[in-house]
Amino acid sequence: MNQFFTKIVNGSRKEKLEKSLFFLLLLVLFKFLFPLVDNSILIIINDFLIYSTMGLAFIFFNETTISKSENPISLVLNVGILSTILFFITSLSSVIFDKIENIEDVNGFFYTVISLFISVTFIAFVVYILSALKTLYFLREKLVTENYFLLMLISLLLASFAGTLSKLNTDLTFIEKTFFVVSIVLIALNSFRVSWIAFLSKRQKIFLLFISIIMSGLFGFNFAMFSETNIIEQIVSNFSPGARVFYILIMLHGTIYFGIVFFTTLFHLPTAGAFDQKREEITSLIDLSKLMTQVLDFKELADSLTEATNNVCSSDSAWIVIKDSDDYELISVSNIGYLEADGISKSLLNEFELPQTDVLTLNRKLIKIKVQNDEKVYVFQSIIIAPLKVHNTISGYLFAAKRQKYKFDRDEIKAIGAFADYAALAIENAKLIKKSLEKERMENELEVARNIQSKLLPDENPSSEHLEVDALFVPAFEVGGDYYDYFKLSEDKLAFVIADVSGKGVSASYIMAEVKGIFEALAQVITNPKELLIKTNDILGGSLDKKSFVTAIYGVIDIKNGILNFARAGHMPLLICSEGELKEYLPKGIGLGLNFNKKFNSNIDNMEIKLNNNDIIILYTDGVTESQNVDNVDFGLEKLKSVIEENCNGELSNITKNIFKEVALFSKEKQQHDDLTLVLFKWKN
Amino acid sequence: MADFNVSSREDGEVSVVKVEGYLDAHTAPDLENEFNKMIERKRHKIVVNFSELNYISSAGLGVFMAYVETMREEDGDIKFSNLKDDVYSIFDLLGFPVLYEFYKDEEEAIKKFR
Numbered sequence: 137m138n139q140f141f142t143k144i145v146n147g148s149r150k151e152k153l154e155k156s157l158f159f160l161l162l163l164v165l166f167k168f169l170f171p172l173v174d175n176s177i178l179i180i181i182n183d184f185l186i187y188s189t190m191g192l193a194f195i196f197f198n199e200t201t202i203s204k205s206e207n208p209i210s211l212v213l214n215v216g217i218l219s220t221i222l223f224f225i226t227s228l229s230s231v232i233f234d235k236i237e238n239i240e241d242v243n244g245f246f247y248t249v250i251s252l253f254i255s256v257t258f259i260a261f262v263v264y265i266l267s268a269l270k271t272l273y274f275l276r277e278k279l280v281t282e283n284y285f286l287l288m289l290i291s292l293l294l295a296s297f298a299g300t301l302s303k304l305n306t307d308l309t310f311i312e313k314t315f316f317v318v319s320i321v322l323i324a325l326n327s328f329r330v331s332w333i334a335f336l337s338k339r340q341k342i343f344l345l346f347i348s349i350i351m352s353g354l355f356g357f358n359f360a361m362f363s364e365t366n367i368i369e370q371i372v373s374n375f376s377p378g379a380r381v382f383y384i385l386i387m388l389h390g391t392i393y394f395g396i397v398f399f400t401t402l403f404h405l406p407t408a409g410a411f412d413q414k415r416e417e418i419t420s421l422i423d424l425s426k427l428m429t430q431v432l433d434f435k436e437l438a439d440s441l442t443e444a445t446n447n448v449c450s451s452d453s454a455w456i457v458i459k460d461s462d463d464y465e466l467i468s469v470s471n472i473g474y475l476e477a478d479g480i481s482k483s484l485l486n487e488f489e490l491p492q493t494d495v496l497t498l499n500r501k502l503i504k505i506k507v508q509n510d511e512k513v514y515v516f517q518s519i520i521i522a523p524l525k526v527h528n529t530i531s532g533y534l535f536a537a538k539r540q541k542y543k544f545d546r547d548e549i550k551a552i553g554a555f556a557d558y559a560a561l562a563i564e565n566a567k568l569i570k571k572s573l574e575k576e577r578m579e580n581e582l583e584v585a586r587n588i589q590s591k592l593l594p595d596e597n598p599s600s601e602h603l604e605v606d607a608l609f610v611p612a613f614e615v616g617g618d619y620y621d622y623f624k625l626s627e628d629k630l631a632f633v634i635a636d637v638s639g640k641g642v643s644a645s646y647i648m649a650e651v652k653g654i655f656e657a658l659a660q661v662i663t664n665p666k667e668l669l670i671k672t673n674d675i676l677g678g679s680l681d682k683k684s685f686v687t688a689i690y691g692v693i694d695i696k697n698g699i700l701n702f703a704r705a706g707h708m709p710l711l712i713c714s715e716g717e718l719k720e721y722l723p724k725g726i727g728l729g730l731n732f733n734k735k736f737n738s739n740i741d742n743m744e745i746k747l748n749n750n751d752i753i754i755l756y757t758d759g760v761t762e763s764q765n766v767d768n769v770d771f772g773l774e775k776l777k778s779v780i781e782e783n784c785n786g787e788l789s790n791i792t793k794n795i796f797k798e799v800a801l802f803s804k805e806k807q808q809h810d811d812l813t814l815v816l817f818k819w820k821n
Numbered sequence: 822m823a824d825f826n827v828s829s830r831e832d833g834e835v836s837v838v839k840v841e842g843y844l845d846a847h848t849a850p851d852l853e854n855e856f857n858k859m860i861e862r863k864r865h866k867i868v869v870n871f872s873e874l875n876y877i878s879s880a881g882l883g884v885f886m887a888y889v890e891t892m893r894e895e896d897g898d899i900k901f902s903n904l905k906d907d908v909y910s911i912f913d914l915l916g917f918p919v920l921y922e923f924y925k926d927e928e929e930a931i932k933k934f935r
Contacts, residue, residue, distance in 0.1 A: 638879035640846070682890070683883030687915065706915040726916030730886065739919050768876075 144192070149199050156192035163189055164252060167375075171248045176304055183300050186376050187293065190263050197267035205271050208332050209340050212397075215268045216347055218261045219354045219390060225254070226358060230366035254368060255375035262386045269393060275332040288322040292385055295319045299381030312381065319385050327393040330400045335415075338408035341401050348398040355390030362387065413448065417551050420444040424558050434566040438468035441534070441559050446470050448555075449548040451536040456524075456559055457481050458532035472537075479505030480514060481535055484521065493530070495553045496521040499543055518543040522556035526564045534559055585615035585645040592645075592652050598622050598630060602695045604818040606788045608796055609811070610759075616811030617644030618757045619651060623659040628696040631659050634707065634755040634815055635688035638729075643684075650679060651686055665690045665703035666742040669728070673705070677732035685729035689755055698747035698819050703740055706730065708761065711754040711777070712745065713784040718777050721745065749821035752788065754780060759812035760795065763803040771802050788818045827855045835866045835931045841873035844881035852881070856888045865897025868930040872903035877911055889921070898922070902930040 144155065163185040170178055204211045273285055295315035302309040336344060362369050362384050373380040404411075424444060427437055438456050445454035453472035457464040464485060466478045483505050488496065498519045505512055517538045524532040534556040538544065544552070589611060597605040607620060617637030625631050633655050637647045654672050662668040668690055676686065689710055691702025702710060706727025709720045725740040747753075756776070763771040779798045783791045792814055799812065825848030826841040836859055844852065859867060869885075889899045902924040904912070912918065924930040 638883060682887040683880075685879070685882070685886065685915070708914065722914075724916070726919055730916060731920050735919055739916060 144195060149196070152192065152196040152199065156189060156196050159185060159189040159192055160256065163256075167248055167252055171244075179300060179304060183297060183376055183378050186259070186379055187297075190259060190382075193260060193263045194267055197264045198270065201264075201267045201271040205275055208272060208275055209336070209344060211268050211271060212344065212347060212351070215265050215390070216351045216354070218265055219351055219358060219387075222258065222261055222358050223354045223361075225257075226361045226366065226368045229368050230361065233367045235365055235367050236370050251371050251375055255372050255379065258368075258372055258383060259379055262383050265390060266386055269389060272332060272393075273326060273329045276335060277329060277331060284322070284326055288319065288326050291315060291319045291322050292382060295385060296378035296382040298378075300376060300378035303377040316381070316385070320388065323385065323389045324392055327389070327396045330393075330397055333397065333400050333404055334411065336408075337415075338405075338412050341405055341408045345398065345401045345405065348394045348401060352391050352394035352398055355387050355394060359384060359387035359391055413450075414547075417448045417547075420448055421554065421558075424555075428558065428562055428565065434562055435467055437562045438559065439470070441555050441562075442468045442470035445534065445536050445552060445555050449536055449544065449551050450538075450542075451520075451544070451548075451552075452539045453477070454534070454536045455481065456532060456534050457485075458524075458563065459530065464532070467532075475508065476505070476512075476514070477535070480537075481533070484519070484535075485533070488521075493523060493525065493528075495523070495549060495556070497544065497549060515539070517541060520544055520549060520552050522552050524556050524560035524563060526560045531560055531563045581642045582613070582615060585642045586611060588642075588645040588649060589615055589617075589619075592619060592621075592648055594621055598624060600630075600695060602698075602820050603630065603693065604788050604820065606792050606816045606818075608792045608814040610796070610808065610813075612640075612759070612808050612811050614640045614809070615642075615645050616640055616759060616809075617648055618759060618811035618813040619648045620755070620813055620815050621652060621655060623656065625659065625663065625692065629663075629692055629694055631690070631692045632755070632815065632817075633659075633688060633690045634757065634813065635686055636707065636757045636759075636811075636813075638683075638685050647680065647684060647686065651676070651688075655690070663692060664742065665692060665701055666740050669703050669705045669725070669740060670737050673728045673732065673736050676729050680729040685727045687727045693747075693753075693817065693819070695819075698749075698751075698821065700745045700747055700753060701742060702745075703742050705740065708756055708758055709773075711756075711780065712747075713752040713754065713780055714748050715750075716781065716784050718781050718784070720773075720777075747819040749819070750785075751819050752780075752784060752791065753817040753819075754791075755815040757811065757813040759808075759810035760799060760814060762810065763799045763808065763812065764806055765803050766805045771799055775802070788816055792816060825851060827851050829855060829859075831864075832931055833935075834864070835868060835934045836864045837868045837870055837927060837931070839870045839873065843876045844874060844884075845876070845878035846880035849880045849884050852884050853887075856884070860888075860891060863895070865892045865895040866934045867892060867897065867899045868927060868934075869899060869901050870903050870927050871901060871905065871908055872927075874905070874908055877908055882912075882915065882917075885921070898934070900924060900930040900933060902927045 144152065147155075166182065166185055170182075201211060204214070270285060295312060295318070298308065298312035298315050302312045333341065333344065362372075362380065369380065372383060424437075424440060427440055442454040442456060445451055453470065455466060455469040455472060455477040457466050464481065466474065466481065469477045480503050483503055484498075498521070499517065501516045501519050503514045503516065505514070517540060519538075520536045522534045522536070523530045524534060534552065536544070536552050593609060597607055599605050605622070609618065609620070617639060618635070619637065620634040621632070623631040623633075635648075635651055637644045637651065639647070651672075654675050658668050658671055662671060669688065672688075680686075685706070687707040688705045689702055689707045690705075691700055691710075693700050702723075704710065704723050704725040706725060709722040712719050712721065721743055723741045723743040726736050730736070761771055761773050761776055775798070776795065779795050780791060783794050795814060796812075824842045825844055827838060829836055829838045831837070838852075838855060840852065842848070856867075859865070885899055892899055900922045901912070903926065904923065909923070912921075912923070917923075922930070922933065924933070
């Protein structure tokens, strides 16, 4: 039995409709077969069919009424329309038609059709009304009061059924009366469930006040008309005496319920405005917290805040200023001119020794400001200045002003304080988001710079019978601007360059790209290293900004004869390890970009060195010698020299590896902050 | 990060800027501000005292490169004094001594302006 019920209740809307229509169809067939119900078995079947149809229809209607529970007024209107229709049918027909003198006489086909139509309509309406009342009953109810309603339903059914029984046997009338009275008591009890009224807006309450009294009256009339004999009452009563009782009880329920609704609404009306304001406050706070998580643009949020301030706190104007280093910037206005708000807030912020940490309320304030050379005077009944503060730092102020009559009350001041807190949080949020976006952008930029750099560096080291080449490049997280390259000038001549661009990141990588272009082009034209660097400096003069410079060593190795010719522009010294002994070569030369005239040209020299068998040339950038340990001590040239000297006789790649190992060990606890580049040549006879 | 501090005093028409600590990309703006103030007040004869400066990066060097032209155009200069050996060697390697005047002593640098 229980399972059967849950199956019906949990079924889809369509299934519920199908089931109720099925029983309705059975009822119709039954009525055509037995237009006159005159023995007890038929009466029982008749009532069983009617109550089953009603029950199923009730379950079906619940779907509709519950879906309208968001809007109780429309539900009430539905009930109102139905009760009006019932009222018109009953009253008009009782005026037009006389009552039927002997109900047993009318049993023709026509009567059956009319009777079915009217009765089914009435029952359907009544069931819908009951369903609507049930939905209203459970609306906004916090306590578990389901049992009261169920009890009422059962009582209603029993009273109706007793109505049928008393028709069979007039001795049983007392049962009907008893249940009738019990039902009325339960109806009265249940009619006090009207807490949903409190949540209506003021306008809705006024509307409800009018329709509830009309509806209570209509239900009352419907009840009264059915208590007397008239044609409709006779038809329904003949259809099923129980249905008549049911109808009467529901009409009574409507009368009582809407009567109570009327009085409740009446008592709620005086506080409706205040209630509306509180609700507006809560809704706008909820809306704002939603906005906080969705809106990245602070200005947009600020606009919602000033608007909400005006709506909730009944201020005439509201605006927000944000602290911008020493000045205040006006970022949002609501219902006030931009210039006016700017002038007023500046005047107020000057007058009072802000920052205030609490909400400041000023009453009867006269403010003189200059707007476009005109002096204007503003009179405010009340102005509130609420600081926007996060972690005790004030990032701006929310202003709310009333021009006329009333001052702000305590709740309004509190609400303004709450809005100010929201604004403060939003500013903080916006700042954090901006920061993280900037960080992301920087990381993306660095990624670009690293890509550029890795593309600029040679893919492989050239090697030949007489010349072995090895290189090591370790990029820093922030691209450092190191660059090295080889240019094969002829079969016997290899040119090389090592350079370090000042600065870091994308800008350094662009200069690197330019430098590579210049060297690549000039290497094919100028063989003299000094001349080449002078020319490079000239070209860079047109593009390098004042703060940037490039250090470089450019050299040419005559592989066949073992002659190194090079020039230096401000770069680290060139080292040569010859027969276990390390020598430092430092011809004079200014960094590229430090000077673009004679001084550069006259202060640079070529240096020519005759290489011995197995001599090793070492080029490096300051990333190697300036690698620091935790105590900010540099790795230094001396240490570099000793590592090289120790490994001078081994494999070339061994030297590179050992230098890197030593540098890494030395600075293991510190982040590498500059690129690290090593280029080594070993000449063999 | 290591600290940096910049302060200045006036000796006649010469301004002495004292730099302390670590001058790198993060602290360079402090020195730039100082130079901007000097230019605003039309003080173009500047001696930078390096006695308390421990480290200078390429960004730090860039500050001097950026301002020296302006000072020289206005008949002034930026002269360096009291450099520690390791700091001087950075300038030296880059060839700064060819382009700027370096002095052992602050007074000597100030005198050169007169």
